[in-house]
Amino acid sequence: xxxxxxxxxxxxxxxxxxxxxxxxxxxxxxxxxxxxxxxxxxxxxxxxxxxxxxxxxxxxxxxxxxxxxxxxxxxxxxxxxxxxxxxxxxxxxxxxxxxxxxxxxxxxxxxxxxxxxxxxxxxxxxxxxxxxxxxxxxxxxxxxxxxxxxxxxxxxxxxxxxxxxxxxxxxxxxxxxxxxxxxxxxxxxxxxxxxxxxxxxxxxxxxxxxxxxxxxxxxxxxxxxxxxxxxxxxxxxxxxxxxxxxxxxxxxxxxxxxxxxxxxxxxxxxxxxxxxxxxxxxxxxxxxxxxxxxxxxxxxxxxxxxxxxxxxxxxxxxxxxxxxxxxxxxx
Numbered sequence: 001x002x003x004x005x006x007x008x009x010x011x012x013x014x015x016x017x018x019x020x021x022x023x024x025x026x027x028x029x030x031x032x033x034x035x036x037x038x039x040x041x042x043x044x045x046x047x048x049x050x051x052x053x054x055x056x057x058x059x060x061x062x063x064x065x066x067x068x069x070x071x072x073x074x075x076x077x078x079x080x081x082x083x084x085x086x087x088x089x090x091x092x093x094x095x096x097x098x099x100x101x102x103x104x105x106x107x108x109x110x111x112x113x114x115x116x117x118x119x120x121x122x123x124x125x126x127x128x129x130x131x132x133x134x135x136x137x138x139x140x141x142x143x144x145x146x147x148x149x150x151x152x153x154x155x156x157x158x159x160x161x162x163x164x165x166x167x168x169x170x171x172x173x174x175x176x177x178x179x180x181x182x183x184x185x186x187x188x189x190x191x192x193x194x195x196x197x198x199x200x201x202x203x204x205x206x207x208x209x210x211x212x213x214x215x216x217x218x219x220x221x222x223x224x225x226x227x228x229x230x231x232x233x234x235x236x237x238x239x240x241x242x243x244x245x246x247x248x249x250x251x252x253x254x255x256x257x258x259x260x261x262x263x264x265x266x267x268x269x270x271x272x273x274x275x276x277x278x279x280x281x282x283x284x285x286x287x288x289x290x291x292x293x294x295x296x297x298x299x300x301x302x303x304x305x306x307x308x309x310x311x312x313x314x315x316x317x318x319x320x321x322x323x324x325x326x327x328x329x330x331x
Contacts, residue, residue, distance in 0.1 A: 038123035
């Protein structure tokens with residue numbers, strides 16, 4: 001589990017030191033009534049659990065985290081008959097997966113962005129539909145898509161502020177068990193064999209956790225809701241993609257781009273970028289999909305665009321005849 005995502009069991013937290021905070025936050029009771037009415041309790045700013053969840057959310061946003069304000073964090077109190085039943089079912093399958101996979105349940109923390117109304121429905125009735133890729137990106141099977149921290153920025157990009165200017169993200173615990181890589185463009189709807197329990201887009205550094213429809217309410221437990229105000233992530237993402245497409249001439253070598261970009265990023269992002277490039281070489285995805293993936297993987301880091309600019313400038317200075325001409329620089 002990623003270090004910034006290590007959050008204790010929500011039930012043990014509530015049973016150990018949980019406090020119902022409606023009386024503390026009387027002014028915004030109506031604002032968060034859909035959450036409170038579904039058994040969520042608001043965490044006090046500054047308490048240990050609040051700060052752990054806050055860090056887990058802000059760190060993956062990189063410098064956009066500096067411009068993001070956490071307005072409220074609510075925790076699942078696991079109260080009420082329906083939620084308690086879902087929790088018990090989650091624990092049952094945790095035990096089942098442990099027995100199946102020699103003690104490994106592969107518990108991950110994940111993100112699911114949605115409107116306040118949809119989150120309220122999820123809390124009351126469970127997940128009731130398959131999600132899909134964001135922004136027209138290529139699919140990896142049909143199921144419930146949850147984002148890893150590597151793709152949190154992409155997750156929040158699609159969110160629309162509510163009437164109070166807030167966006168909302170569910171932080172969920174998900175039982176992944178033994179994962180299999182689901183090829184880009186796949187229409188797979190269940191595990192390929194009894195050996196596997198769930199899917200991911202890439203085994204080395206997954207950005208998507210794919211939970212099959214049959215498991216989406218037994219293997220996924222909503223734990224926290226983060227309500228926040230932040231910059232226009234969608235405008236940034238759109239602008240970044242336009243910059244990448246504008247700067248990335250077909251004559252620009254993806255190999256040259258990767259050689260520059262990979263110098264700046266951590267091992268997980270490097271592995272994911274290399275996998276996307278390998279998918280392109282094998283004809284699984286197009287060049288434009290590689291470039292679209294790059295800004296999603298890189299996140300809010302402007303070094304991608306700067307890397308492309310630097311390569312273009314160097315090629316212009318060297319001239320088209322260097323190294324056998326532009327055609328030798330292409331995949």
